Amino acid sequence: MTAPPCNSQGTCHDLAFLPQDLFWLVLDYLAPTDLVRCRRVSRAWNEAFSNPVHLVALFKRHFPWTQEVKDLQAGSPATGDAVRQVFDQVVARYDHLERGKPRSVQKFRLCDDFGGSREREWFQVQPWESHASHHSGTVDRQFGEAMWTHEDGLLVFPRAEHQCLVLMDLSSDRQFMVPFIIQGRVIRRVRLQKRLLVVEWAEPKAFHWLNDSDGVHRHFASSFDVTPKADDGGWNIVPRNEWKIMFLGHPLSERDRFFSAHSNTHYVIYIWQPNRSLYTADEDAPIESLFVWDISKQSSYRPSLDPTGTQTGHDVDQSPSIVARFGYRDLEFFSIRQRGFPCLQRLAVTGDGQAVEITENARIVGESDELWVRPLGVPQTVTTSIPLTGNGPHDRRPAGWTTPAYRSNCTLQQMPLFEWSHLPDSWYSIISQVADPGAGLFFWLHFEDLEGAEDQDTIYLTIETNKTRVTMEALDLSGRAKICGCDRYIVGESRNRELVIYRFDR
DSSP: OOOOOBOTTSOBOOGGGSOHHHHHHHHTTOOHHHHHHGGGSOHHHHHHTTOHHHHHHHHHHHOTTSHHHHHHHTTOOOOHHHHHHHHHHHHHHHHHHHHTOOSEEEEEEBOOSBOTTSSBOBOOOOOOSBOTTSSSSBOSSOOOOOSOEEETTEEEEEETTTTEEEEEETTTTEEEEOSOOOTTOEEEEEEEETTEEEEEEEOSSOSEESSSSOEEEOEEEEEEEEEEOTTTSOEEEEEEEEEESOTTOEEOSSSOEEEEEEOSSEEEEEEEEOOOOTTTOOTTOOEEEEEEEEOOSOOOOOGGGOTTOTTOSTTSOOOOEEEEEEOHHHHHHTTOOOTTSOOEEEEEEOTTSSEEEEEEEEEEOOOGGGTTTOTTOEEEEEEEEEESSTTOOOEEEEOSSBOOOOOSGGGGGOOOBOOOTTOTTGGGTEEEEEEEGGGTEEEEEEESOTTTOOOOSSEEEEEEOSSOEEEEEOTTSOSSSOOEEOSSEEEEEOTTSEEEEEESOO
C-alpha cells in the first residue's frame, strides 16, 4: 500500500492506515455508496476501500440476498478487481432503486392487432365486466390482457419490427425468434411458465355460425420447450406439441371467455360462455366447464393441419390428451361455479400434476359500525384444490394471502399480494405488484388514492426498499395491469403499445 502521510513525530492519522478493528468500526457507519465515494479521496483510500477482503465481508453484510453474494458463497472464483467491479455494480443498482431512477430505459414496439394483411392477428380474451372483488360488483377500471410474458429473466413478446414472437434474455439482451407463424392465425394469449411457452390461438375464419353475429372458431394451443444452450449461452426454443383446446370451438367475441394455466406437464383451461339459447338463456347460468390436459409428451401430430381427423389412428401419437373434465354440475359440486357474478382470481396446476387449484376472491364489507375501520371491506380469498386422479376428496381452505382486485385477466397470473402494513386498505388500490420480501424490495403499480382508488386518471409506480419508498407517475407502465421484474429491472407496457423496461443494473 502507498506509504502513509505522517506528521513530524512520525505518527500517522490517515484513516486507511488505522488498525483493522478501528477501521471496521468506521466502516459500520458508512453506507454502500459512501464506501465507493471514499476511493476518490486519495490513492491510499482507494486501495483500502477496494480491498477484496473488506468488500466480500461488506457484500455479505449489505446485500446478502443478491445473486452476486450467493455466487461468492458458492465458491465462484473471483479476482480482487472482479469483486470490486461486481460490488460497485450492486451498489449502483440499489442506489438507483432507492432513488427510483432507472439507469436506462428500453422500449420495443409491439405488434398491432391487425397485421400487414389488415387481418386481425391479436385478440385478447376480454376481461369480465363484473367481479366479486369490487364493492359494487362492477369492475371499476378494465385493462386489456398483456400479450407478453416474463419468467426468471426471460421475456417473450410480439416485436413489431420483426412481426413475430421474440424471446429476450434480459441478462444479456440477446433475442431469439420463437418458431411460431403468426400470419393466418389469431393469437389469444401467450404465457411462459416452468420454461414452457404456450401460445393459445384461433383460426381466423369461423367453421360454423351460432347466429347472425357469432361464428365459432377452432382454438388450439402450441407449446415450446425453452432450454439453455450449452455452448454460447443462448436459448433453444423447440416445439413440443399442439392440441385443440375446445372440442366444439369458441366464438371470437367479447362475451366468450376462457382462462388457463400450465405447468411443465399439465395444462388447465376454464371456459365461460353466455347461454345463447332462445328458451333457456339465463344471465346467471352461463355455460361453464374445466378441462385438464397432459402435455408432457413430445408429439409431431398437429390437429390444426388435420381438421377432419383423417390422420388419427392407433399408430399415430395424438398427445396431448385430456386427463380430467368437469361440467357445470361438477363445478357446482366443488362450489367453484362462477355463474354470472364471478370471483375467480387465480388458476393453477400443482407442480406434481396431481391437483388443480382455483382461487376465488370476494370483498366482504362489515357492519356499518365497522365501515370507518375498513371502508373498502376485507378481501376473502379461498383456494379449492381438486384432485386429478382417483376419487379423493377436494380441499377448500382460506388461501392465507390475497391478490389485487380483479381488473384484468393478467390478475389471474399475479403473485400473492403483500400489503403495506401502514396502509391496511391498499390491496384495493394496487393494480399489480412485484415483491421480493427477502430483499425488502417491492414494486407497486397503483392508483393515486391509496385508500379508495377513487382517482383512476393517473397511475403511479411505487418502489419500496429497506431504506426508502419512492412514488412516481407511471406514464410508461400504465397500459396494462401487469408489471414483472426483479431488483435489476421492471417490465411493463405503455398506453402507446410499447414494451418498456426500466433497467437498474445498467
